[in-house]
Amino acid sequence: MSERKSSRRRFLKTSALGVLLAGLPRGFVGRVFADDGPETPNIRFGIIALTDCCSIVMAHELGLFRKHGIQSTISKEASWAVIRDRLMLGENQATHMLYGMPYASTMGLFGSPKKPMIIPFCLNHNGQAITLQQKFLKQGVKKPQDLKPLVDEAKKSGSPLTFAMTFPSGTHAMWMRYWLAAGGIHPDKDVSLITVPPPQMVQNMKVDKMDGFCVGEPWNARAIADKIGYTAITTQQMWKNHPEKVLAFSAEFAAKNPKAVKAILRAMTEASQWADKLENREKLAETVSQPQYVNAPKEVILPRLLGRYDYGDGSPAEKDSFYMTFFDRNTNFPWKSHGLWWLSQFRRWAMVPAAPDYKALVDRVHRPDIYREVAKEMSVAVPAEDVKKETLFDGVEFDPGKPEEYAKAFAVNSVA
Numbered sequence: 001m002s003e004r005k006s007s008r009r010r011f012l013k014t015s016a017l018g019v020l021l022a023g024l025p026r027g028f029v030g031r032v033f034a035d036d037g038p039e040t041p042n043i044r045f046g047i048i049a050l051t052d053c054c055s056i057v058m059a060h061e062l063g064l065f066r067k068h069g070i071q072s073t074i075s076k077e078a079s080w081a082v083i084r085d086r087l088m089l090g091e092n093q094a095t096h097m098l099y100g101m102p103y104a105s106t107m108g109l110f111g112s113p114k115k116p117m118i119i120p121f122c123l124n125h126n127g128q129a130i131t132l133q134q135k136f137l138k139q140g141v142k143k144p145q146d147l148k149p150l151v152d153e154a155k156k157s158g159s160p161l162t163f164a165m166t167f168p169s170g171t172h173a174m175w176m177r178y179w180l181a182a183g184g185i186h187p188d189k190d191v192s193l194i195t196v197p198p199p200q201m202v203q204n205m206k207v208d209k210m211d212g213f214c215v216g217e218p219w220n221a222r223a224i225a226d227k228i229g230y231t232a233i234t235t236q237q238m239w240k241n242h243p244e245k246v247l248a249f250s251a252e253f254a255a256k257n258p259k260a261v262k263a264i265l266r267a268m269t270e271a272s273q274w275a276d277k278l279e280n281r282e283k284l285a286e287t288v289s290q291p292q293y294v295n296a297p298k299e300v301i302l303p304r305l306l307g308r309y310d311y312g313d314g315s316p317a318e319k320d321s322f323y324m325t326f327f328d329r330n331t332n333f334p335w336k337s338h339g340l341w342w343l344s345q346f347r348r349w350a351m352v353p354a355a356p357d358y359k360a361l362v363d364r365v366h367r368p369d370i371y372r373e374v375a376k377e378m379s380v381a382v383p384a385e386d387v388k389k390e391t392l393f394d395g396v397e398f399d400p401g402k403p404e405e406y407a408k409a410f411a412v413n414s415v416a
Contacts, residue, residue, distance in 0.1 A: 038260035046095035059271035080167040098170030116251035120370040126236035127324030129220040144183020164213040181412035224312035236322035272327035337387035337400035350414035
């Protein structure tokens with residue numbers, strides 16, 4: 001073909017493409033406008049090996065992040081401290097995180113440098129539990145009141161009972177503390193409370209390093225499967241539809257990358273909707289069971305995802321309608337009242353030296369405004385208010401307008 005004909009053909013192709021694109025706005029690339037794309041498309045997500053990382057994993061596996069312009073990488077971390085540190089350092093840009101950790105980091109608690117973080121999205125409700133060693137089942141322990149005489153005896157002997165949680169400011173710490181205190185047991189004076197990463201809980205109980213633990217699934221179910229423990233109480237029995245893990249960002253990253261954050265939340269909302277269809281839960285369990293995620297047998301993960309609870313106490317398995325949710329019942333909405341509850345527990349257990357500025361902190365960390373923008377775009381209904389009253393299993397009502405009074409009202413507390 002002559003050079004003249006080749007040039008003419010290239011001209012015609014270019015002209016035809018020009019006609020096709022002539023009516024489109026400048027900057028259009030594929031399905032997304034360049035100006036509307038995420039400022040930072042490459043996002044590394046931190047996770048811990050727990051079932052409640054599911055929606056992050058599925059947003060990645062189902063291609064939902066990619067659909068919204070995010071090139072995702074999932075990074076399984078060894079502990080919650082590593083999760084915090086990698087977000088602080090910018091090595092991870094978004095992360096699976098315990099509810100109280102963004103507050104602890106924003107306030108500089110527990111030896112953490114001050115690094116403001118935000119909560120624009122809640123990952124799940126419910127689905128954790130307190131597991132006790134089998135020896136306590138033989139002694140009839142189901143409630144904390146049943147445990148108290150044994151705690152008193154062990155303390156008197158100089159060898160206090162040991163209970164584990166996963167991070168001092170996290171959900172598992174608060175559930176364990178609240179449960180013990182409801183039975184008249186002071187978690188800082190009557191027992192030894194230790195920190196153990198979630199995947200190490202079962203092995204540590206096997207070698208008698210602890211008498212009980214609070215952790216997310218599938219590690220409570222795994223303790224039962226391995227015949228070393230039983231479920232004394234699930235956290236949804238303590239507080240129906242309680243907040244659990246969050247999707248957290250550093251405040252700095254969110255301020256510089258608002259489009260990226262919203263793109264991530266869109267993908268996460270779609271993944272959460274998918275995860276809450278029970279017909280998808282078998283695939284969900286199969287996917288997250290893989291070594292790069294939870295690394296536990298699908299058969300251990302699936303039953304409690306379906307709300308089928310074998311408590312390991314000899315009673316028949318039963319259906320729990322308050323199993324782990326990822327989208328239903330406003331799961332993703334970051335209630336400011338939940339942040340206020342957490343700060344009240346920091347105060348109750350002297351994790352802060354004086355009453356914090358509850359409202360200012362919650363307004364800084366909790367960002368329902370970001371979630372509301374995304375929800376509106378996606379026609380997802382959201383609550384009209386940011387706060388609501390709550391009542392836990394002991395019957396004590398939490399009024400978000402009076403967090404300091406709530407912190408001081410308990411018979412067992414450390415308020416100075």
